[in-house]
Amino acid sequence: MTATDLQAYMDHVGAAARAAATRMAAASTAAKNDALRRLAALIRTEGPRMQAENAKDLAAAEARGLAAPMVDRLRITDKVVAQMAENCEQVAALPDPVGEMSNLRRRPTGITVGQMRVPIGVFGMIYESRPNVTIEAGSLGIKSGNACVLRGGSEAIHSNLALWKLVQQALQAAGLPPEGVQLIETTDREAVGRLIAMPEYVDVIIPRGGKSLIERISREATVPVIKHLDGNCHVFVDASADLDLAVTVTDNAKTQKYSPCNAAESLLVHEAIAPAFLPRIGAIFAAKGVEMRCDAGAKALLAAVPGAKLANATEQDWAEEYLAPIISIKLVKDVDEAIAHINRYGSHHTDAILTEHHPNAMRFLREVDSASVMVNASTRFADGFEYGLGAEIGISTDKFHARGPVGLEGLTSLKYIVLGQGEVRG
Amino acid sequence: MTATDLQAYMDHVGAAARAAATRMAAASTAAKNDALRRLAALIRTEGPRMQAENAKDLAAAEARGLAAPMVDRLRITDKVVAQMAENCEQVAALPDPVGEMSNLRRRPTGITVGQMRVPIGVFGMIYESRPNVTIEAGSLGIKSGNACVLRGGSEAIHSNLALWKLVQQALQAAGLPPEGVQLIETTDREAVGRLIAMPEYVDVIIPRGGKSLIERISREATVPVIKHLDGNCHVFVDASADLDLAVTVTDNAKTQKYSPCNAAESLLVHEAIAPAFLPRIGAIFAAKGVEMRCDAGAKALLAAVPGAKLANATEQDWAEEYLAPIISIKLVKDVDEAIAHINRYGSHHTDAILTEHHPNAMRFLREVDSASVMVNASTRFADGFEYGLGAEIGISTDKFHARGPVGLEGLTSLKYIVLGQGEVRG
Structure with missing residues (x-):
């Protein structure tokens, strides 16, 4: 033509x-x-x-x-x-x-x-x-x-x-x-x-x-x-998280499917719970062949996990949407650091906190600047059907007009x- | 600098x-x-x-x-x-x-x-x-x-x-x-x-x-x-309008203040009510020095009004925001013609129907594609304070995000x- x-x-x-x-x-x-x-x-x-x-x-x-x-x-x-x-x-x-x-x-x-x-x-x-x-x-x-x-x-x-x-x-x-x-x-x-x-x-x-x-x-x-450009979705495991719940939800958010935009790409772990939590989730990721790109603290805690595919995270990893069996992992010292990290490196799509601590849950809900913010649930739920909209024509990560599914x-x-x-x- | x-x-x-x-x-x-x-x-x-x-x-x-x-x-x-x-x-x-x-x-x-x-x-x-x-x-x-x-x-x-x-x-x-x-x-x-x-x-x-x-x-x-670019607001006087109400509201919409964006700039009159309505509103406009830019039918009905400032409306008048003591006036044969005219020439700001006829009121509300659509009220009410918002930072005539005040x-x-x-x- x-x-x-x-x-x-x-x-x-x-x-x-x-x-x-x-x-x-x-x-x-x-x-x-x-x-x-x-x-x-x-x-x-x-x-x-x-x-x-x-x-x-x-x-x-x-x-x-x-x-x-x-x-x-x-x-x-x-x-x-x-x-x-x-x-x-x-x-x-x-x-x-x-x-x-x-x-x-x-x-x-x-x-x-x-x-x-x-x-x-x-x-x-x-x-x-x-x-x-x-x-x-x-x-x-x-x-x-x-x-x-x-x-x-x-x-x-x-x-x-x-x-x-x-x-x-x-x-x-x-x-x-x-x-x-x-x-x-x-x-x-x-x-x-x-x-x-x-x-x-x-x-x-x-x-x-x-x-x-x-x-x-x-x-x-x-x-x-x-529109949404990408989904660099985070799971933040807070100090007070229920360990079993944290393992189940983090596993689901990352591995239930690798390709959807609401799959987790980044795992933030409070340093107080990391010694108990990381080896457990690390064993699951190892078994499923999920590569873990870690900061130094996380890597040290995962070093003993048999078969773990470990790598050093670069600055770019914190911003990456892998859509693949890869996850970045970072220790944080508190909820403030987690929120700041997510707002800086995230894609404003979907982020979850796993915690038993009500004030931290509320702060996370209020202060994480994303289209969907979750407490104790898998990021994979960010979806028009799961939210009860009955349909989904797209997902928006902008703040104007429609936001989210x-x-x-x-x-x-x-x-x-x-x-x-x-x-x-x- | x-x-x-x-x-x-x-x-x-x-x-x-x-x-x-x-x-x-x-x-x-x-x-x-x-x-x-x-x-x-x-x-x-x-x-x-x-x-x-x-x-x-x-x-x-x-x-x-x-x-x-x-x-x-x-x-x-x-x-x-x-x-x-x-x-x-x-x-x-x-x-x-x-x-x-x-x-x-x-x-x-x-x-x-x-x-x-x-x-x-x-x-x-x-x-x-x-x-x-x-x-x-x-x-x-x-x-x-x-x-x-x-x-x-x-x-x-x-x-x-x-x-x-x-x-x-x-x-x-x-x-x-x-x-x-x-x-x-x-x-x-x-x-x-x-x-x-x-x-x-x-x-x-x-x-x-x-x-x-x-x-x-x-x-x-x-x-x-x-944003809104302009306010070419219409009043449509339907065949069944209450005559006294129509005169009062049309007068207020046009003459209470000339400069606001929610003042009426265009008057559409059903041809069945025009012979009774136009001479009455025309006399008020004449007394207040409001120039009337008319189609042929409206002009004929206004010709006998003493002191009326009449002119022939041009195509451009239908789209004009005067912000002045000027109004365009046109006869229409039914609510369909009124809605079509408003959607074509209006600025999607604020438009009102004056009618006693419920189905026409509902059709006007549904089908006029404007930020504010009114029944039996002055267009001058389109305002954040009048709507109960408690404040107004602006008015939007876009359909995305905020619309109206x-x-x-x-x-x-x-x-x-x-x-x-x-x-x-x-």
């Missing part, structure tokens, strides 16, 4: 989304749920056809020599088909956030002032690989009354197009504008640059992908971006409403 | 604010209120000294030939001194938003999930003329647990410096870091460009001033901006908190 053609195409997509947004915002809950249930049904009946389209992407990926885990993420298995359909039905079952009125209170002047929840307008979603995100984002867009513009990875283009057709079919059948969910049909890379810089059509961008992609998008976007509410805004009986200002 | 010196100076100011932010965030409610009450006392005792500094600004302004209304806005009268002191006491009396915990609910896994309100960190405030904004912004910064960097107009530099010294004295006396409130001491214009582009030190910018200044800041800022809550963020008893993810 020439630059002129691309510009014209993106303007067309954006304008169609903007026009559809008004109708999506005014849509009844019944119509939106009808669209979502029809989409679930279509995904089930059209599964084989989607898989045929998916096969084209898989063949191309294999021909290009894409790594096996990447190819796996791309594959629409029967299980993925079933999950996508269920996902739509779950979103249909969620309460409609749009139109919720809250905090309505009478003022001394006689007016009643409160807030109403309304859709943001149009969101742009940029993602890679897994084609089921097309259904996740589309279904959350429909339920939240927003229009959306989806931009999947070029490696999944046939799969995404097939899924998107079903979304449009479901919208149409439910009496909603098919343009309410747009998919960018070109794999031209310049389309992303344009999508993030057309505030006249798109109100917010939600990127999912690698850190460098998200950094680039944040830098170049001219609209707000809901972002569900339907994060795709809405609160406007003020005033109900009067002819009041005027004196 | 050379560019290098300015850069070093701004880095110094920013770093000091960032360092103070941690201590401000952790400050007790008692200490913050103590600082605010001490500030009120200092303003009262140091009034004459502030007025002596203010006299330097006034003399300079008059020497430069600044227009009289501008000089008036600059003047720290005895009344302004009293108001500033009262303002600090009022902010001290407001509930502390920081540390508020909400929506704490037990999840099936056993963890309790909720949210905690915390300060944003550092905000930058850019304003012109009225030096009392130094006290308003500083007091809201203190109460909300943020650090702030204030940048007033060069025409008020002596006044602002004198007020700021009192703020720092009050912070110090209350055991809080004086660097919690910074004032940019140079009048170098380049300082603004730097202030809005140092995300490492400043989390959000709040500009007050003319539209072109705010547009420039929004365009060049690398952090979020809480912004009080203490708009200077905070909600993080997730998780309280567990050793739960892990399975």
Whole structure:
């Protein structure tokens, strides 16, 4: 596509989304749920056809020599088909956030002032690989009354197009504008640059992908971006922690899965409990092949653990998101040092204190400047479903608008409403 | 100042604010209120000294030939001194938003999930003329647990410096870091460009001033901006409106004051009620010297009003914020046309419907895409104090984060908190 053609195409997509947004915002809950249930049904009946389209992407990926885990993420298995359909039905079952009125209170002047929840307008979603995100984002867009513009990875283009057709079919059948969910049909890379810089059509961008992609998008976007760059999550084992609990939770936070952004990457241990705690967790890490990058104090306490993979932590380790069987370990002398370390080196994603000491728990909750702060629980719980949001379109580590796991509410805004009986200002 | 010196100076100011932010965030409610009450006392005792500094600004302004209304806005009268002191006491009396915990609910896994309100960190405030904004912004910064960097107009530099010294004295006396409130001491214009582009030190910018200044800041800022550009507020008189109410409210919305951003600038009238309504409101506007820029239908109905200043509205009039005794008037055929017109030409600030018809009132509330939407009340009520926020640092017409009048809550963020008893993810 020439630059002129691309510009014209993106303007067309954006304008169609903007026009559809008004109708999506005014849509009844019944119509939106009808669209979502029809989409679930279509995904089930059209599964084989989607898989045929998916096969084209898989063949191309294999021909290009894409790594096996990447190819796996791309594959629409029967299980993925079933999950996508269920996902739509779950979103249909969620309460409609749009139109919720809250905090309505009478003022001394006689007016009643409160807030109403309304859709943001149009969101742009940029993602890679897994084609089921097309259904996740589309279904959350429909339920939240927003229009959306989806931009999947070029490696999944046939799969995404097939899924998107079903979304449009479901919208149409439910009496909603098919343009309410747009998919960018070109794999031209310049389309992303344009999508993030057309505030006249798109109100917010939600990127999912690698850190460098998200950094680039944040830098170049001219609209707000809901994002997290990485998750350097900490577990701090305080002096008074219950030892068994600390071992269980630290193990879970690090090793239950290595790749999620809410897995622990850094372990801070109060020096008073370290001699009792570190050899125990060290033995588990050793057994699971987790490399421990330690400060001098921690390393000395772990030296006797059989089979432990120990290394000296560098300054860079304190800031690192490994997403791998590696953890940095540091002794601290008190909760102040732990909080200061986390606020300095962390990524403001999710951090936990393990303690029996109430004042330290409260200080940690108040003073750790992260989207999720936990007491005596695994960082792995930082997730929209675990938090009861019913869905998750992304995670935000920014302090503006949505913070932490972002569900339907994060795709809405609160406007003020005033109900009067002819009041005027004196 | 050379560019290098300015850069070093701004880095110094920013770093000091960032360092103070941690201590401000952790400050007790008692200490913050103590600082605010001490500030009120200092303003009262140091009034004459502030007025002596203010006299330097006034003399300079008059020497430069600044227009009289501008000089008036600059003047720290005895009344302004009293108001500033009262303002600090009022902010001290407001509930502390920081540390508020909400929506704490037990999840099936056993963890309790909720949210905690915390300060944003550092905000930058850019304003012109009225030096009392130094006290308003500083007091809201203190109460909300943020650090702030204030940048007033060069025409008020002596006044602002004198007020700021009192703020720092009050912070110090209350055991809080004086660097919690910074004032940019140079009048170098380049300082603004730097202030809005140092995300490492400043989390959000709040500009007050003319539209072109705010547009420039929004365009060049690398952090979020809480702002409204203008207030093209509409009153829509529906077919079923109570005539007396419609006359009273429309008159108040337009003429109670001409300069505020929540004054009405556009009047939409249902064609069925226009013959009864327009001559009545037209007579009032004529008596008050309000020029009416009309479409053909409205003009015909107003032609017989004695002394009416009538003109033909141009396309530009529908989008104009006059801030003057001028109003645009247009007939519409139904609520759909009114909503579409407002969403197209309005500035998403404040719009009101006057109607007895419940379904139209509800549609207007839902579908008008503005920060404040009203039924049967004057647009002039769109204000933090009238809404019960207890304070107002600005108004936002954006949909992200704070929308509408912004009080203490708009200077905070909600993080997730998780309280567990050793739960892990399975």
